[in-house]
Amino acid sequence: MMNTKNALYYGIFFLVLTVLPFFLTSNWISVMTTFLIYSVVSLSQDIVLGRAGMFDMGHAIFFGLGAYSTAILNMVYGWPIVATIPVAIILPIIASILLAAPIIHLRGDYLLVTTIGFNIVFTQALKNNVFGITGGPNGIFGVEPLKIFSITFASQKSIYFLALFILLLTLAIIHNLETSKPGRALHYLNLDSLASECIGINTRFYRLYAFALSAAIAGLAGVVFTLQFSAVSPGAFNFIQSVLFFTIVLVGGPSSIPGVLLGTFFMFVVPEMFRQFAEARYLVFGVAMILIMIWRPKGIWPVKFGRIPNYITKE
Amino acid sequence: MEIFLQQLVNGLTIGSIYALVALGYTMVYGVLKLINFAHGDLVALSAYIGLVILMQLAGVLSPALLILITFISTMVITAIGGIVLERAAYRPLRRAPRLSAVVSALGASMVIENGIMLIWGPMPKIYPASVVPNINFDLHGVYISLMQILVLVISLVLMVALYLFVNRTKLGTAMRACAIDQDAARLMGIDVDKVIVTTFVIGSALGAVGGLFIGMYYRGITFNMGWIYGLNAFVAAIIGGIGNIPGAMLGGMLLGIFNAFISGYISSSWSMALTYVLLIIIMIFRPTGILGERVAEKV
Amino acid sequence: MKRWSLVGLLAVVVALLFTVSVFAADVIKIGVQAPITGKFASEGQSIDKAVRLVVEQVNKKGGLLGKKIVVITCDDEGKAVKAAICARKLVNDGVIAVIGSYTSTCTEAAEPIYYRAGVLQTSDGTSDTLVKHGYWTFFRNSSPNSSEAKFTAEFFLKKQHYKRIAAISDYSTFSVNLTTAVVKDLKKMGGNVVYTGKIVSGSQNFTPILTKIKSYHPDVIYFGGYYTDGGLIRAQMVQLGMKADFVGGDSNDNPEFIKLAGKAAVGAYLIDVPLPEMLPYPAAKKFLKAYRAKYHENPASIWTLFNVDGLRVILYAIQKTKSLDTKKIAHYLHYELKNFPGITGPISFAPNGERIGSAYMAYIIGPDLKYHIVYREK
């Protein structure tokens, strides 16, 4: 139920993103590609954190599982990249359900702490080279590019557009989500879990649903991430990274698509711009985070509810 | 047997430091229901402040007086840091959504950590070798140093003092009241702001003692060490039951000992991971920690 | 709508920042890719300072091929993701050679990008894999782990005759690789390794693992990590009453090691190429003097000097070939350069970009808290 004005804005947004790489130098294409990938991960984090209201501070696990699935299947078992994609989506789903099921009932901060715990165990396992396939602290280098039929996604621009496509796909899914019964159920259980139960919402099921869906999207983002760097390493999926995704959602505006995109821009691209102030920039950044929260406690671009069809108010 | 006892001593030493830092997390959480992510960095900051004071006064004062003055002034300065932190990053957000305060806390953590790096540089700073005389006792193969004994004794004394303060004084009672229901406490005429500031003062001062111990016992301090100590202490607070003061003490000690035994008897490669596995198990089966109480939601 | 004006503002900011700054055409651009912030900030900043010092000296003498040299620094924070971004940035900025990065991980992440762009890269990274990609653009200016590992094993078995060896590493790429290589070489030479384990760098409390190691009764503990941990491990060994020797890998070689370990440092062994101040070469003395004069401190470690050597041979090759064609320069470095008098010893390169020869030595820290050479390669 997107109105025409919003459709127009999104059109402009994507037009800009489409022509952007033709005006950028290659390091900025690289930055923007990572921006697109991080946007996808942040949007998926938002499903759990913003929409379903669960304080998940271990989202990098699912991102990392996707990335590592692709890298391991390609490098250790010689699969073509295309064939690894389903695994890179399904494995995070399974993991998310297994991890979340026992802790889904926990209150906010307790869930946060537990997910931090999961994330630390996850990176530790990667570093300890579990099953001898994760490449230990080095990670895995030299992953092949994606080949679909005869097209090879090797150049920087092609990966940029791949990432852009994934972002589009994610936005479509999230738009579908927020205008459907499952998506609304997430908001209801977030705002009042007990009231939701009492009108027949299986809150446990939808919480797991949120985890599974977001893990799937994060896993897919992981594939593109692996392709961008043709490498994976544990550091890219550690708990600090989860903190970044968590912060992006809250700074941008939970449940708000433009908010999360702006959040990713602010938390990832802006620091890249201020590289010349290397030493001081994170200090300034910390101050900015505090100030944003004081001035806009619900994020830079807070969510607006009221996505209802016009026909129900008119004759 | 010596090995077992030695591991116990190892665990108790680091455990006392965790406990001191954990108290800061747990007290703030008790009153504000906020995970003060900047607390670990405040502890790191205190270690740097302590070093500066120590270097300024070394040679001027007698060793005992030097240590005393260093402790007191570092505690005071860190407490002021805690007050500033509360004023700047948390008070404006008291009525905002809970998560906004979490982001603010993360921001504050970044500010302190990078602030330390800008002031003192990225290289580790090192405490002078023998602030406390380097005396090592050999008890039938179990080694314990004078510094370790000091760490244990001072921690214990401070914790008992805190326990008495919270349970026997008017301000302590007010603090407990605020932890249960802030609005009700305010209606009963308790100055909630004052209680919150007190919480930060005490938490930061205890953290400062932890920071000084880190400096004096482990000697090397780095600008980013706040994360690792903070996270461990935070886990300790959770294990004990966050918001619960004896819980934080118990949690810190247990975590220290658990860590030591895991490294000692299972595998050091997995000790960190297993610490968090323990945390996860506790969260699943007893989410409110060992000493925490179950809270039922009012319908 | 107010929000959209916010977006507009952001867009303007972006546009401004994306604008490529205009450079004067007639300069030679040298890149530095190093961890200016983050965990390895001290090393990264030191490398950057040293490179700028060398360049300043060259420019004072009128530059190279009549052109001034300009240094462009990019902070990779010691993270692989940022390293790849840095590499692209430096390539875009038009550098012809890059010094860095400090860590093997960041170096490896950036290698293919420089290779594809034909930009020369020289790094102190010690991971063996760095030279295994067959990139003609890459030159290692230090020695790889494998030669250090071999030297360490020889020292352990031929000189010290250790019977029970314990080995510890941290989780970094560098440390795991080095320690694994040492253990492998020890076993190959018939050494008895009784314990291997890992510590979390920066966790400071190593008494639990040391107490465990104590129960294995080793006569030596080898530590293949960084001095920040090594100094503490040594101190805590002594505090626990352990009699075993301590041997630290190259990254323990830092003045701070002695400060951290205090009196316990006495009797500890370190394995490394010589310390900056122990370098016998005149070029080294001159450089250190200039560095101290400009920055009022010592370089962070020997790694700074390796990188300086990397820079110096590249500048030398440019002068010799009178060319800015990186292919020609690389060819010169691979096949023609022989025993260039470097700060860290004579420099030549194998065709795969590996620096030939190693200068590893074993030192003991004496009661005077100074280094004394106990063993060196023949």
Place this chain on the structure above:
Amino acid sequence: MALLELDNVTKIFGGLVAVDSLSISIEKGMIYGIIGPNGAGKTTVFNCITGVYKPEKGKIIFKGKDITGLSPHKIANMGITRTFQTIRLFGEMSVAENIMSGRHSKSRQKWWHGIIHTPFYYKDEKENWLKVREYMELFGLTHLARMTAGSQPYGIQRKIEMARALATEPELLILDEPAAGLNDKERLELLETIRKIRGMGITILLIEHNMDLVMNITEYISVLNFGKKIAEGKPEEIQNNPVVIEAYLGKEDEDEF
């Protein structure tokens, strides 16, 4: 057969017996009231019926099926919906979205409709939004559809909550003090609404402090004190029951009336 039957239900908190072997039986189509002084355990009974609490002893039978200890959403899906003493709306969402939440169990969208929209989705979505429109019209809320629920006045919020509950198309509607905080005019409207709902064939169980309202509208009443049923009967019988009068007047709790 009774629609809802409580058989010796007991709920204990710590050592405190909040509900003590309570047995009641509610026939289909009736308006049933539970009254009692503060702390008598009325809300606890509701919480046991709707699955929020699990009773220690006893059975709860709904339409012949044992629903004791089932989770709230299962019970809701079987046809029991409730309102809360302290209104629990999704405050940040619009009025229409709040009422739409009631359609959750009736909507036949599956989990994948949150990812892909099929033609069935569009059909189902439209059906349910039209239902929402019906309920908004019934309660006179149409003009507020896009407004934030949390910022509405108290009386309106009560209506929204009632509309949300009705939107689930329950067989048994449980109202927890529906008149609390309403003014006289709103109270009259409420009476009307309750009757209208009963007219739709929905059985109503309510707790109320307002005696006028209870006596006026209910057909059968149980009186609780300290978790025990002390009396039951038709409103006029209860009004004159000396035990009830004592339970109420024995306490000096004047503003209860």
